Amino acid sequence: MIRSVLTDIFLALAVLLVLASCVGLLVMRDVYQRLHYVTPVALIAPLLLGLAVLAQSGWSESSSLTWLALLFMIVAGPFLTHATIRAARIRETGDWRPGHGREDGQSRDAGRAGGRS
């Protein structure tokens, strides 16, 4: 009984977090703001999901493989976010370091929104 309640709670939290983050992703203005909403999806929701599987089936083959998949996500998420921010900065200014690139805000993406080919 307690296990199923815990599973429901963890799953509901994970789903709410994912949906809220997706809405946040859509309504934010630029890529830097949007990247903040990747972290809950890539870090916190997998943790909640792993806890839900653990509460449902205990330590088993299912839960160990679940934690393995989620471990990859949790470890890779920050690296990927950092690389994405770095790429966005380089596309925007030509260099990721402050003071080395052009600071005129002429991004390579300027004028391309909605018109990519």
Add this chain to the structure above:
Amino acid sequence: MNVFVVAAIAMLAGVIPCGVLACRGTLMDAVVAYETLSAIVVMVLVLLAEGFKRPGEFELPVLLAVLMFGSGLVFVRFLERWL
């Protein structure tokens, strides 16, 4: 249909905003949407494998989680340098 399958279906609704962003945003926005989408799909595969009680299918999300990291890095590297 148990709670894991319901959660998987509900989580798939998050794919829609990511798809809209990937279609309408800039290239970097599309990459961010792709990264979010990959994370959601890994979780959905875990939920479906657990919901249908098929331990053999847990290998799919493990592989996808590894590939998500590699493909994401390849995308951002190309966008950073050449595209």
